[in-house]
Amino acid sequence: DALHDAAGKNLTEFEYLALRSPLNVADGHARQALTSSQARIIDDLPNMFAKTAARPPEEVELEACRAYLGLLGQHSHPDGAGRVLACYSSSVAMEIFARSLAKSGGSVALIHPTFDNIPDILRGVGLQLIPLEEERLHEGDLDRDLLNSVRCIFVTTPNNPTGRVLSEERLRALAAQCAEHDVVLALDTSFRGFDPRGHYDHYRVLENSGCRWVVIEDTGKLWPTLELKIGWLVRSDNLGLPVAKIYSDILLGASPLVLALVQRFAEDAADGGLADLHHFIARNRALVRQGLSGLPDVTFPDTDSLSSVERVHLGSRSALEVWSALCGHHVYVLPCQKFHWANPAEGDHMLRIALARSVAPLEEAIRALRAVLTSS
Numbered sequence: 001d002a003l004h005d006a007a008g009k010n011l012t013e014f015e016y017l018a019l020r021s022p023l024n025v026a027d028g029h030a031r032q033a034l035t036s037s038q039a040r041i042i043d044d045l046p047n048m049f050a051k052t053a054a055r056p057p058e059e060v061e062l063e064a065c066r067a068y069l070g071l072l073g074q075h076s077h078p079d080g081a082g083r084v085l086a087c088y089s090s091s092v093a094m095e096i097f098a099r100s101l102a103k104s105g106g107s108v109a110l111i112h113p114t115f116d117n118i119p120d121i122l123r124g125v126g127l128q129l130i131p132l133e134e135e136r137l138h139e140g141d142l143d144r145d146l147l148n149s150v151r152c153i154f155v156t157t158p159n160n161p162t163g164r165v166l167s168e169e170r171l172r173a174l175a176a177q178c179a180e181h182d183v184v185l186a187l188d189t190s191f192r193g194f195d196p197r198g199h200y201d202h203y204r205v206l207e208n209s210g211c212r213w214v215v216i217e218d219t220g221k222l223w224p225t226l227e228l229k230i231g232w233l234v235r236s237d238n239l240g241l242p243v244a245k246i247y248s249d250i251l252l253g254a255s256p257l258v259l260a261l262v263q264r265f266a267e268d269a270a271d272g273g274l275a276d277l278h279h280f281i282a283r284n285r286a287l288v289r290q291g292l293s294g295l296p297d298v299t300f301p302d303t304d305s306l307s308s309v310e311r312v313h314l315g316s317r318s319a320l321e322v323w324s325a326l327c328g329h330h331v332y333v334l335p336c337q338k339f340h341w342a343n344p345a346e347g348d349h350m351l352r353i354a355l356a357r358s359v360a361p362l363e364e365a366i367r368a369l370r371a372v373l374t375s376s
């Protein structure tokens, strides 16, 4: 039955089911309406196409990278110098990094919980995984025996679905430990655009640490650009992995038109659009919490998350049963088992709601969720 085959799905397979519904609050991709200034950029696409076609691709790429990472406070990113590779998506960037790491095998300590395509990609190239509990990562230095047993520490920050951000001092301490133990530090910063606490200059901290590092940036979560996005794979000078070689196996380069679009959206964001987006997400988070308020045992574990997703704890209710009942209303949320990739039962009673949605479908989805929770 629905519950049985649901259990075998990964998170993205749950998200596929949601794509057909206007009440899709499952995936963390941006599906809210364009703002008027963003709509003007889209209207300008034909002109952008002609102008970009006439420009050298590396110039277009450099300007897009500077605009996007500059918007998010990443002023010390190594632009130029061949250490920034533009990919079709952050998952493509992650696959390339994983393959470059896997060539010499070994283990990766991966933050737990986190989005399951990360462990799936890492295991897919044959790497062994050790869960690194998010709480452990934030509370202080990692055990020496852990650092001596892995080749890489992989951290999603802000984490998905918790929204927890690695602070500057924790990043500095972690990078120092990685440098001391010759462990690669990999960051997936896909949700960083939503949280100013993640806008300190990570690249300055990483470069100063002397550790071997990789950062995967994702423009795809911020703006409703119909999956037109860039995943940047950024690496340290001393990484010592065949990232560029494996990149050449996968692609020659990302689309200059998509890069130009990212630049224009980043410039619009710098001109007030990012602050507006933060207010929009905060309002939608409040709408979800108010819409579900007063229901017995329903709580919100990530009290200070600013990310574009919100976890809901359902008390003793089964997330899969609630998910299944909602499908009957054409409403699609994300059950949280598979974020807990090392121990799925931890997510049995939690759902994740996407907040990067227009208000009307989000309100309708929350009304349906309230109805299901009231009758369960």
Ligand SMILES: N=C(N)NC[C@@H](O)CC(=O)C(=O)O
Pocket (backbone or CB within 6 Å): 012, 015, 026, 027, 028, 029, 091, 115, 117, 160
């Ligand atoms: N390559 C994959 N599987 N992409 C899905 C991913 O972007 C969704 C996501 O990250 C989220 O819903 O939080």
